[in-house]
Amino acid sequence: MMKFSGFRGLFSNDLSIDLGTANTLIYARGQGIVLNEPSVVAIRDEPGGQRKLAAVGEEAKVMVGRTPGNITAIRPLKDGVIADFNATETMLQHFIRKVHDSPYFRPSPRVLVCVPYGSTQVERRAIKESAAGAGARRVHLIDEPMAAAIGAGMPVHEARGCMVLDIGGGTSEVAVLSLNGIVYAASVRIGGDTFDEAIINYVRRNYGAMIGESTAERIKCEIGSAYPSQEVREIEFKGRHLSEGVPRTMIMNSNEVLEALQEPLAGIVRAVKTALEQTPPELSSDVAERGMVLTGGGSLLRDMDKLLIEETGIPVILADDPLTCVARGGGRVLEIIDEHGADIFGLQ
Amino acid sequence: MSESRQSAEAAGVGSARRPPGERLRQARERRGMTVAAVAETLRLSSAMIEALEQDRYEALPPAAFVRGYLRSYSELLGLPSDEVLHAHALVQPEPDPVTHAGPVTQPLSGSSRARVVASVLGVVILALALVIVGWFSSEREAGEFELQEADAVPAETAPAPRPDTGPDIGRLVMPAPSEKTTLPETETEITDDAATSTGHEAVVYPEGREPVQVTPREAPPADEIPAEPAAAAPDEPTETTTPPAETTTVQVAFRIREGGQSWVEIEDAAGERVARRLFGSGESFSAEAVAPLSVFLGDAAEVELSINGEPYDLLAHTRANNTARLIIEAASP
Numbered sequence: 305m306m307k308f309s310g311f312r313g314l315f316s317n318d319l320s321i322d323l324g325t326a327n328t329l330i331y332a333r334g335q336g337i338v339l340n341e342p343s344v345v346a347i348r349d350e351p352g353g354q355r356k357l358a359a360v361g362e363e364a365k366v367m368v369g370r371t372p373g374n375i376t377a378i379r380p381l382k383d384g385v386i387a388d389f390n391a392t393e394t395m396l397q398h399f400i401r402k403v404h405d406s407p408y409f410r411p412s413p414r415v416l417v418c419v420p421y422g423s424t425q426v427e428r429r430a431i432k433e434s435a436a437g438a439g440a441r442r443v444h445l446i447d448e449p450m451a452a453a454i455g456a457g458m459p460v461h462e463a464r465g466c467m468v469l470d471i472g473g474g475t476s477e478v479a480v481l482s483l484n485g486i487v488y489a490a491s492v493r494i495g496g497d498t499f500d501e502a503i504i505n506y507v508r509r510n511y512g513a514m515i516g517e518s519t520a521e522r523i524k525c526e527i528g529s530a531y532p533s534q535e536v537r538e539i540e541f542k543g544r545h546l547s548e549g550v551p552r553t554m555i556m557n558s559n560e561v562l563e564a565l566q567e568p569l570a571g572i573v574r575a576v577k578t579a580l581e582q583t584p585p586e587l588s589s590d591v592a593e594r595g596m597v598l599t600g601g602g603s604l605l606r607d608m609d610k611l612l613i614e615e616t617g618i619p620v621i622l623a624d625d626p627l628t629c630v631a632r633g634g635g636r637v638l639e640i641i642d643e644h645g646a647d648i649f650g651l652q
Numbered sequence: 653m654s655e656s657r658q659s660a661e662a663a664g665v666g667s668a669r670r671p672p673g674e675r676l677r678q679a680r681e682r683r684g685m686t687v688a689a690v691a692e693t694l695r696l697s698s699a700m701i702e703a704l705e706q707d708r709y710e711a712l713p714p715a716a717f718v719r720g721y722l723r724s725y726s727e728l729l730g731l732p733s734d735e736v737l738h739a740h741a742l743v744q745p746e747p748d749p750v751t752h753a754g755p756v757t758q759p760l761s762g763s764s765r766a767r768v769v770a771s772v773l774g775v776v777i778l779a780l781a782l783v784i785v786g787w788f789s790s791e792r793e794a795g796e797f798e799l800q801e802a803d804a805v806p807a808e809t810a811p812a813p814r815p816d817t818g819p820d821i822g823r824l825v826m827p828a829p830s831e832k833t834t835l836p837e838t839e840t841e842i843t844d845d846a847a848t849s850t851g852h853e854a855v856v857y858p859e860g861r862e863p864v865q866v867t868p869r870e871a872p873p874a875d876e877i878p879a880e881p882a883a884a885a886p887d888e889p890t891e892t893t894t895p896p897a898e899t900t901t902v903q904v905a906f907r908i909r910e911g912g913q914s915w916v917e918i919e920d921a922a923g924e925r926v927a928r929r930l931f932g933s934g935e936s937f938s939a940e941a942v943a944p945l946s947v948f949l950g951d952a953a954e955v956e957l958s959i960n961g962e963p964y965d966l967l968a969h970t971r972a973n974n975t976a977r978l979i980i981e982a983a984s985p
Contacts, residue, residue, distance in 0.1 A: 456716055457714070457715065457716030457719075458714075458716055458717075459714045459716075593697075593713075594713045594717050595695070595696070595717065595720065595721075597716070597717075597720065609724065613693075613694070613695050617695060618695055619694055619695045619696050619721070619724075620695075620724075621717065621719075621720020621721060621723065621724055622720060622723060622724075623716070623720070624716075624719060624737075
């Protein structure tokens with residue numbers, strides 16, 4: 305069986321998977337990013353107690369909050385780790401098949417999965433087994449900050465400090481790297497989802513209305529910002545008024561969103577400051593000179609770099625294509641493994 | 653105002669080819685900002701801002717950082733960061749491998765590797781198919797050669813055991829015509845050499861009577877040959893006469909035991925069919941035909957055979973699958 309999976313592996317691409325809370329990205333070696341879909345699975349309850357897959361990814365995401373009783377649209381990952389093992393496995397299986405269009409062979413790729421730095425051994429094992437169950441013939445795990453830094457193009461192999469802040473959907477990871485290793489890293493369970501929840505809570509508190517995750521995300525993406533600016537933008541949205549129980553149209557401006565996001569943003573700033581405090585002085589001076597790199601979808605929040613520049617006093621730059629940094633970095637790691645062996649990053 | 657706009661446009665038009673430093677410097681000067689002010693805002697050193705404006709990238713950190721600085725700087729100045737980064741990419745097109753921002757293209761990617769493997773597999777499968785076809789055709793030729801050989805084979809080799817001693821049901825039901833035709837050709841020689849043939853005689857009738865020699869079609873191993881074949885010979889005389897060798901007849905009779913059945917094939921010297929059918933329980937059959945007779949018994953245990961009126965023990969000729977093949981010849985006196 306193993307030999308045959310090795311044979312099927314000849315027809316499979318090496319994959320780097322950023323198994324994120326919000327989105328799953330797959331980088332196929334030699335092809336670039338081949339999949340970027342929401343980490344959502346919709347499951348239909350059949351008569352007789354059977355559960356069947358209704359939709360995965362983009363198709364399933366539009367179902368979130370809009371499903372009838374027999375369909376459950378779930379996000380199988382929470383805070384960067386697996387919350388529903390079976391759903392994660394099904395989703396991965398679907399995605400891996402989707403990126404291999406061979407009708408003759410079930411894909412059996414070598415897979416590198418990026419995991420949050422703070423994840424426990426149990427959580428890591430769950431991810432590993434989930435990927436293996438989805439058909440991977442070999443599974444490597446790498447810490448997300450390392451993959452993010454490599455994906456951002458930082459010279460992590462140098463004997464100089466590189467600092468990266470990856471703001472994902474469920475977690476934010478801050479790390480200082482040098483000589484292909486992590487000198488300091490921390491993971492806080494604050495990310496894009498936390499921003500959405502903060503907006504939902506703000507609207508409920510101040511407008512007395514309920515809005516869904518999708519609406520909150522739209523508000524965040526369109527007018528959300530992390531730092532006050534002279535330009536004030538507005539957005540119109542609809543929500544269910546709590547006391548009247550009927551839908552109402554409301555208008556919210558960017559300053560209100562900034563106010564709503566204060567708490568999660570403060571958590572991220574605190575984590576970055578702690579990292580700077582904990583970094584050895586030599587590496588700290590390298591970071592102060594060259595700056596910190598922002599990656600992940602959360603870094604696309606307007607003026608996130610300005611906030612961090614003001615709060616930390618060090619240069620902060622945004623990586624190219626920050627959404628795909630982790631997956632691209634994982635892909636680069638697969639190439640480096642082939643050139644230098646898996647020991648170079650101490651991969652599991 | 654119009655002059656500054658013209659210069660800005662000129663900078664924009666030329667930006668596709670020129671390094672971005674000059675454009676940044678002009679934009680900064682238009683906004684009335686000093687290098688120190690920009691450095692303070694971006695938290696970079698003045699030396700780095702000057703290096704960016706003079707396109708001295710060797711004095712700056714690796715390309716990933718430079719691109720970040722250029723993005724921050726151009727946004728601060730209100731310039732389109734995409735254009736500035738594009739201009740920079742033309743100046744510093746190939747960053748080190750780690751800093752490659754776009755999708756990495758490997759010379760031998762997974763899919764191209766798959767193509768190589770698929771083509772190699774295709775060639776191997778084609779070669780295998782050719783080998784199999786070649787093997788089958790050679791087998792067929794060998795089979796034809798064997799048949800031709802069997803046609804031309806001399807008598808002493810004709811009754812030699814075939815390598816395949818297992819039951820051949822196909823041949824049993826539908827004997828190959830070529831095999832049938834070989835019998836008449838070989839029979840006379842078999843008869844001629846009967847006296848000199850060794851180990852093939854199962855039964856030799858005593859002199860004074862029409863001697864009959866029974867030869868298994870496929871000779872059993874030497875140790876299975878009865879030590880005293882003549883002991884099985886019956887004492888009763890046979891009614892057969894002594895015609896010329898070609899016309900010597902043998903009287904063969906059998907009876908199927910109660911509850912049993914057996915497929916029986918008997919052919920005479922000319923290959924003429926004496927009997928060829930399934931005989932049922934208790935059925936008996938008797939015939940006289942020109943020797944040698946080729947006899948095949950499907951279920952030998954169910955058959956009581958008698959030759960020239962004498963019961964004959966088939967045990968020596970019964971094979972593991974319970975069939976028996978024997979040739980009944982008229983032995984020379």
